[in-house]
Amino acid sequence: MPESLGSGGDNLPAIVPWFRENKRDLPWRREGFTPWGTLVSEFMLQQTPVVRVIPRLAEWLERWPTPASLAASPASDAVRAWDRLGYPRRALNLHACAVAITERHGGVVPSDVSELLALPGIGDYTARAIAAFAYGRRVPVVDTNVRRVLARAVEGLAEPWAPNAKRDLPLMEGQLPPDLDDARDTNAGAMELGALVCVARTPRCDVCPLADRCAWLLAGRPEHAGPKARTQKKYEGSDRQVRGLILRELRASDVPLTAAEVESVWGEPAQRDRALASLLRDGLVTGSADEGYSLPE
DNA sequence: TAATCGTGGAA
DNA sequence: TTTCCAAGATT
Numbered sequence: 001m002p003e004s005l006g007s008g009g010d011n012l013p014a015i016v017p018w019f020r021e022n023k024r025d026l027p028w029r030r031e032g033f034t035p036w037g038t039l040v041s042e043f044m045l046q047q048t049p050v051v052r053v054i055p056r057l058a059e060w061l062e063r064w065p066t067p068a069s070l071a072a073s074p075a076s077d078a079v080r081a082w083d084r085l086g087y088p089r090r091a092l093n094l095h096a097c098a099v100a101i102t103e104r105h106g107g108v109v110p111s112d113v114s115e116l117l118a119l120p121g122i123g124d125y126t127a128r129a130i131a132a133f134a135y136g137r138r139v140p141v142v143d144t145n146v147r148r149v150l151a152r153a154v155e156g157l158a159e160p161w162a163p164n165a166k167r168d169l170p171l172m173e174g175q176l177p178p179d180l181d182d183a184r185d186t187n188a189g190a191m192e193l194g195a196l197v198c199v200a201r202t203p204r205c206d207v208c209p210l211a212d213r214c215a216w217l218l219a220g221r222p223e224h225a226g227p228k229a230r231t232q233k234k235y236e237g238s239d240r241q242v243r244g245l246i247l248r249e250l251r252a253s254d255v256p257l258t259a260a261e262v263e264s265v266w267g268e269p270a271q272r273d274r275a276l277a278s279l280l281r282d283g284l285v286t287g288s289a290d291e292g293y294s295l296p297e
Numbered sequence: 298t299a300a301t302c303g304t305g306g307a308a
Numbered sequence: 309t310t311t312c313c314a315a316g317a318t319t
Contacts (some may be wrong), residue, residue: 042315045314048303049315052304054316084305086302086303086304088302088303088305089302089318090316125317178299194315234310235304240301240302278301
């Protein structure tokens with residue numbers, strides 16, 4: 001309803017002065033940080049906390065300062081350098097993304113959302129984050145932090161809804177002020193607010209710059225209605241853990257692993273076979289029982 | 298649409 | 309100890 005007015009909402013731009021005063025000093029906010037650096041950081045930040053990304057990002061950019069440099073290395077190097085950041089298919093996607101940028105865009109990270117979306121490993125969030133933060137485009141950037149801020153400050157809900165581009169993007173678009181710098185800082189500030197103040201468990205409404213206008217706070221912080229979000233499946237004993245153990249062995253080895261060596265990482269045959277099969281399907285592992293298993297070239 | 302995909306730190 | 313959560317993408 002607010003966006004039907006055409007002039008946009010007016011809740012979130014109040015974040016801008018707060019953001020400019022309180023933003024963290026993060027690597028990707030340094031002067032001279034490249035679009036490629038932004039792209040790499042966004043891949044690493046997909047479901048991985050900032051504090052774990054920072055050191056790995058620095059190593060990565062020192063080794064691969066351009067898309068072409070990463071594209072010239074085998075994918076196995078990317079998976080090894082990724083180490084235990086989690087979700088190793090992101091390393092594969094990032095490598096494929098570097099190859100595509102080198103081949104299709106002359107080694108220059110594109111600035112158009114539609115071109116970014118066409119690259120491997122880049123979805124609705126990452127495409128707009130690169131366009132907005134690396135190139136200053138006035139596009140809505142909606143991650144889990146922004147969705148939570150929108151849910152509370154604009155919609156008056158305790159918890160965010162599931163990601164939904166048809167809902168998220170117009171809603172945030174309606175909050176962006178006309179000025180490019182203000183729009184960029186509204187995006188970045190909403191993320192920062194969600195990360196530092198409007199957090200999931202115990203929001204710090206006492207220090208929130210939106211306290212005088214937050215729909216949820218003004219309504220008395222009502223409890224979450226509706227069904228609770230599905231709880232994450234346990235990691236111990238999961239296929240994910242087995243995949244992680246197999247990959248850990250592969251990263252540590254310069255030569256292909258024998259089938260017996262792969263089998264040694266997990267006692268239960270059916271689950272171990274399932275994990276290995278899924279790794280082969282994902283392209284994170286190549287080979288066979290006869291020739292041995294290794295990381296992809 | 299919903300399930301799947303790592304890993305580690307904090308509550 | 310267990311649970312929650314973290315700048316999502318893909319199928």
